[in-house]
Amino acid sequence: MRRNLLLLDDIVSSLVVYWSAMFSGFNVCLLLACFLLSIFPAASSQTLAERLGYAPGTKLIIVHADDLGETHAVNAAATKALQAGTINSASLMVPCPWFPEIADYAKSHPDADFGLHLTLTSERVYYRWGPVAPLDKVPSLVDTNGYLYHDWEEKQHVNPQEVETELRAQIERALAMGVRPTHLDSHQYRLIMTGKELFDVMLRVAHEYKLPIFVTRDWFANYPYLQQSLGPGDIVLDHTVTIEPEVPPEKWAEFYINALKNLKPGVTEFVIHPGFDDEELRAATRERSTWGSAWRQRDYDFFTSAQFREILAQEKIKLITWRELARVSTGK
């Protein structure tokens, strides 16, 4: 299971082999390489947390806000929470109308940990967006009115080449508008959970742009192709926590408190959806309560609360970001 975490070891061993060959001749090189390879098992047993420089058993979390750019109410809540410091990472939806607002914020806050929330759907009813690529280049992604599909039917054919075109268009627009993303993830997990073909597209694009993608070991059982496609250079988080519609509003804080108190060692991403429950967000999400306006206000409230800070201290949980993970990935 740890074979995906060997990048640093590989880089070290490759360099040693190379320099040894250059300066000391083949035999010395061979001996040194053999020696280094002999200590590999110890190195490869390092967890992601250890590779980040933490003691074994440390509990690390990324508190990650999804969907920035989708509405102003989400941008406003997320940026306020980021400034307060307990929400410490987020990803941006490039095709959405409020992307310029959050791109402008990203430019003036270059240390903010912002990824791109690669978006292939426009899942609301009264408020919608189309693709970034020209409509006629991505016909399998858009409905008859030119919006990204509200949903994907079971047997709908989404063309992987068109997905690649759209992902590249989203990343290029973000770069052109001054965003320097630290990672990539997938809106509604479409690129993760639709099948190997689409996951491979995301992975190929991520490699090309040298960006880590959000994948957790928790998903391997249900989506074994993830593990098959990931290589030794890819970061894999240990766990993820996200609240589900089954949790009633009055149990919201309780759910997160339980998750934090029972947190396993390693790196866990809390995928949350903060937003302000105002006129705009209520109108934009009014067709259903899931991931709606009140839901997002509850997420904002918990993750900016004193209670959340206290539990972090009490449980000795540390916050990390994708920026640090990316450094592990690239060895910088």
Place this chain on the structure above:
Amino acid sequence: MRRNLLLLDDIVSSLVVYWSAMFSGFNVCLLLACFLLSIFPAASSQTLAERLGYAPGTKLIIVHADDLGETHAVNAAATKALQAGTINSASLMVPCPWFPEIADYAKSHPDADFGLHLTLTSERVYYRWGPVAPLDKVPSLVDTNGYLYHDWEEKQHVNPQEVETELRAQIERALAMGVRPTHLDSHQYRLIMTGKELFDVMLRVAHEYKLPIFVTRDWFANYPYLQQSLGPGDIVLDHTVTIEPEVPPEKWAEFYINALKNLKPGVTEFVIHPGFDDEELRAATRERSTWGSAWRQRDYDFFTSAQFREILAQEKIKLITWRELARVSTGK
């Protein structure tokens, strides 16, 4: 100046000539046609108001809300005011993200007087939209990030064929989404005031879809090509009133009251911009105060006030819509 208002006369005379020729032979036809032509001057002197069935000297206004679809705050304010009845006409921006909300309202309120506010710019900074046509079909309309231009530079070449492509795409999307527009007008007057070439594109598309366009005689002096291009079948309003940035907020009501008290006979369109001064609209328009959030709240407040209703009654001003004007235009 009245030559644009001769449609009904022309239709009557053409029909008489045609039927006379059919049933009575050429000579009788010629006599009858001569007789009818001899009474023409009286018929052609009819004003638009008279053609609508009102006594000479009647003061008629359309209270027209612009920019529906642009934000939720604009949709919410406009639909509330439409239901109250004093704002009685509006036009919709098809490329904007909240268009689906107002299209849904239009479908469930088929009697609402909704036109299309043909949109070729995305004039805000933090909240933006692209064209409806595929990006690669309208390159002269979009900036490097794929949004409709924020503004048009003096010497910028906007390709009229691409404008036509985009206008057709906007109309087709509106039709596909169940909107049955009563008229067309132009966001920021781009199609009216940029030159004959773009106006002719708008006019050609309007004729094809059999929709009247908002043009007023007030503009003829500055834009003589309007009058040159308009034909006898085109509706031309007598006047328009719209508030300008020079009016200070505390003089808002006074400006409109003066305009209403000094209203000339004929058909006048009040072009207004109602909206609710809330978080969304403040954020979307924050880079400048002109046509901003407070501006739009002031428009909403005046045109839904008891004072406005009282002045209408006091000055014997009647409300009409584009639906009635379209009937005059098509003779239905």
